[in-house]
Amino acid sequence: MRFFVNQTPSLLICRLALAFSWVYQGAVPKIACQSKGEIDLLGHLIPVYQWACEAVFWIGAAEILFGLFLLVARSQWVFLLNIAALTGLLLFVALFEPELFTLPFNPLTLNISLLALSAIALLELKKLNHLT
Template sequence: MTLQLCRFSLAFIWIYQGIVPKWLGPHEDELAMNQVLGASHKQAMWIAYGGGALEVLLGLAILVWWRRHWPYQLSAAGIGVLSLFVFLLAPQYLLAAFNAATVNVAILALSVIALVELLRGSLKRP
């Protein structure tokens, strides 16, 4: 039950974050964060679309390969890298409503809980 809750929550978050603020816009905050890297507006749009595709793929991977460790490890590592990026290059987004810090901590926690549940399940098998 816990693993399934983590699985569906993580998949929803990654797919939503890939589609709504990146593909259906992209949102001005997404573009601004990409432009911190020195990207032009057009390049920032393509970065957002590419990042959105990767997020959707990760969400789908979590749905399909939910009994494997790697999607949750990739989720934890990916959110760690994204968090570091925001912390170092765009810290103003850590103070906004529904900010990167709160969402990223939730993604990291769900990923770790899923990994723990997978480990517990593998230890119970003969």
């Protein structure tokens, strides 16, 4: 808990929001509910349905771990990795399932918001590193 004391309120809010998003996206549509959409999207890379289901589960577990890591990481690289991952995921959807961009609360609006939070977190972390 001592770690959270050394954070600006903006950085803490960004960390919590980003962590929640990754943990939720890993836990609910990938592990708890195994969304057909998640499986279909991964099916572009893994054509065997059962393997795609297993991969979705493990991707969900990795997303949960990454979300938790975002809470405690002290280095800027984790936020840069987050930006790269979100950009890559956005490009993947644009390439294989562009019709998803027409849905409400679609990958574009979600990822742009998460990218903005990542940029704010980077700026706040840089401020903290300059103060110490």
